[in-house]
Amino acid sequence: MSWRVLKFGGTSVTAAPLAAAGIVAAAARERRVAVVVSALAGVTDRLVALVGRARAGAADLDDDLAAIGELHRERARRLNGAAALCRSRFESELRSLRAALAEVRETGSPHAIARALAAGERLSAPLFAATLEAVAGRPVEVIDATELLVAAGSPEEAAPQLEATRQRSRLRLAGCLGPVVVPGFYAGAGDGAPLLLGRGGSDTSATLLGAALAADRVEIWTDVDGAYDRDPRRFPEARLCPALDFAAAEALARSGAKVLHAQAIAPARAAGTPIHLRNTFRPEAPGTVVGPREAVAVRKAA
Numbered sequence: 001m002s003w004r005v006l007k008f009g010g011t012s013v014t015a016a017p018l019a020a021a022g023i024v025a026a027a028a029r030e031r032r033v034a035v036v037v038s039a040l041a042g043v044t045d046r047l048v049a050l051v052g053r054a055r056a057g058a059a060d061l062d063d064d065l066a067a068i069g070e071l072h073r074e075r076a077r078r079l080n081g082a083a084a085l086c087r088s089r090f091e092s093e094l095r096s097l098r099a100a101l102a103e104v105r106e107t108g109s110p111h112a113i114a115r116a117l118a119a120g121e122r123l124s125a126p127l128f129a130a131t132l133e134a135v136a137g138r139p140v141e142v143i144d145a146t147e148l149l150v151a152a153g154s155p156e157e158a159a160p161q162l163e164a165t166r167q168r169s170r171l172r173l174a175g176c177l178g179p180v181v182v183p184g185f186y187a188g189a190g191d192g193a194p195l196l197l198g199r200g201g202s203d204t205s206a207t208l209l210g211a212a213l214a215a216d217r218v219e220i221w222t223d224v225d226g227a228y229d230r231d232p233r234r235f236p237e238a239r240l241c242p243a244l245d246f247a248a249a250e251a252l253a254r255s256g257a258k259v260l261h262a263q264a265i266a267p268a269r270a271a272g273t274p275i276h277l278r279n280t281f282r283p284e285a286p287g288t289v290v291g292p293r294e295a296v297a298v299r300k301a302a
Contacts (some may be wrong), residue, residue, distance in 0.1 A: 001031055001032050001177075002031050002032065002214070002215065002216045003031065003032045003033070003034060003178075003210070003213040003214070003215040003216070004027055004031050004032070004033050004034075004210075004215050004216055004217060004218075004219070005033075005034045005035075005036065005206050005207075005209050005210035005213070005215045005217075005218045005219070006023065006024055006027060006033060006034075006035050006036070006206075006218075006219045006221060007035070007036040007037070007038075007184065007202055007203060007205070007206035007218070007219065007220050007221065008020045008035065008036075008037050008038065008128070008221045008280065009038045009202065009220075009221065009222045009223070010038040010039055010040060010041040010042075010043070010044070011041055011222065011223045011280075012221050012222065012223065012280040012281075013037050013038060013040060013124055013127075013128055014040045014041040015041070015223075015281075016280050016281060017127070017128060017131045018131065018135065019280055019281070019283070020128070020131075020221065020280055021128070021131045021132045021134075021135040021136070022135055023221065023280070023283060024132055024135075024136070024179060025132065025135050025136035027219075028136060028138075028178060028179045031216070032176070032177055032178040032179075033178045033179045033180075034173075034178060034179070034180050034181075034182060034209055034213070034215075035128065035132070035179060035180070035181045035182065036182050036183075036184040036202055036205045036206040036209065037121065037124050037125055037128045037181060037182070037183065037184055037202070038120075038121060038124065038184050038185065038202045039120025039121050039123070039124050039185070040071065040072070040075075040120065040123070040124050040127075043068060043071070043120035043123070043124070044117065044120045044185075044199075046064065046067075046068060046120075047068075047097075047116060047117050047119060047120055048117065049064075050064055050065070050101060050116065051101070051104055051113055051116050051117060054101045054102075054104040054105040054116075055104055055105070055108055055113075057105060058105070059105065061098075061101055065094065065097065065098060065101075068094070068097075068119075068123075069090060069094050072086070072090050072123050072124075072127060073086075073087060073090060075127055076090065076127060076130070079127075079130045079131065079134065085126070085130070086126050086127060086130055089123075089126040089142075090123060090126075093119055093122050093123050094119075094123075096115065096119070097115075097116055097119040100112045100113075100115040100116040100119070101116055104116060110154065110155040110156055111155045111193060111194075113155065113156060114155040114156055114186065114193075114194050114195060114196045115194055117156075117185075117186075117196060118145075118183070118185060118186040118194050118196065120185075121145075121183030121184050121185045121186065121202070122144070122183050124183070125142050125181050125182065125183040126142050126181075128181055129141070129142045129181040132179060132181065136179065138179075140179050140180070140181060141176070141178075141179075141180045141181070142180070142181050142182075142183075143172065143173075143180050143181070143182055144182075144183065145182050145183050145184070145185075145186050145187055145188065145194075145205060146186070146187065146188030146192045146193070146194055147168070147172050147188070147192075148165070148168060148169040148172055148173070148182060148188075148209060148212075149165050149168070149169070149182075149186075149187035149188060149205060149208055149209060149212075150164035150165045150168055150187055150188055150189075150190070151186075151187035151188070151189065151195045151197060152189065152190070152195075153195070154195075155193075155194075155195050155196065156196050157196060157197070157198045158187065158189075158195035158196060158197060160187065160197065160204055160208045160263075160266070160267055161187075162208065162211055162212060162267050162270055162271070164190075165187070165208055165209070165211075165212040166211075166212040166213075168188075169209060169212045169213060170212070170213070173213070182205065182209065183205075184201065184202025184203075184205040184206065185197060185201045185202050185205060186201065186205075187205070187208070197263070198261075198263060200261035200263075200264075201261070201263070203220060203260060203261045203263075203264035204261065204263050204264040204267070206218050206220060206264070207264045207265070207266075207267045207268040207273065207275060208267040210267075210268065210271075210273050211267040211268055211270060211271035211273045212267075212271075214271070214273075215273055216274075217273065217274040217275065217276055218268060218273055218274070218275045218276070219275075219276045219277075219278055220259070220260060220264075220275060220276070220277050220278070221278050221279070221280045222259060222277070222278075222279065222280065223279065223280065223281055224258075224259060224279055225240055225279045225282060225285045225287060225288075226240050226241065226242075226259065226277045226278070226279070226285070226286075226287040226288030227240070227241045227244060227249065227252060227257060227259045227260065227277055227288040227290070228240055228241065228257070228259075229241055229252075231256075231257075240288065241288050242286065242288060242289070243288065243289045243290075243291070244288060244289075244290050245290070245291065245292065245293040246265055246268070246269040246290060246291065246292065246293075247293075249265055249275075249290040250262050250265045250269075253265065259277050259288075260275065260277060260290065265290070268290070268291075272291075272292050273291075274289055274290065274291035274292075275289070275290040275291065276288070276289050276290075277289075277290065
């Protein structure tokens, strides 16, 4: 049975977790599904601020850490039976975050910075998994990104390693029927240490995993209908692009389009894996397909 990878951004997992879970549950009836999730909206910005203060030597971070913890605990309380399990995961992650920030303050370690900034996705993943279990009525496993994805280079902006990811993810997921939920934004070094994939790296997490698993496609679910030829907020006449080849999508991303990050295109392009840009809040919208030129030509002609 083939894999499909779905990625949900911060707005989707914050404002529409039930809708997102319903989309995943429907996909999981027909194939194995891996879900990549971003941090809750605003959490990464808070973590960036905390890291900045820790680097400056600030020690009074408790109030901000408590606020991040309470944000996630409050959402877990809505999950009834799953709340206790989520809280257990949260406390573990918050302890790790506190330790990472202390190391940042003391040494400025780039590896500690990476661990701290990855905390948002590690906190959101169990929340979404619990929501998906409730909607789908089946067990959902949370798998840390370091067990599946491989990168190399700077801890704060590492380069995806497709072949190593192919080996690591296929070994870890052998026999797994899904669904699985994976925190986005970071991968693992050869020794498993977290390495960030850059801001917006959850898109790269999804395309890297999809390419490694030979997924039938990667779906990037956001709060817009797809890719436009220009910014629709500034240009009312902007047109939705039904299909883009990889080169055109990369050019659009590098010009400042916000729907898909340029780095995310490379793994999909290398494997020929189509990317489907969709709107969580308007799942009936056709979206934009990004793929090999031949496949895109067929969609444009349809």
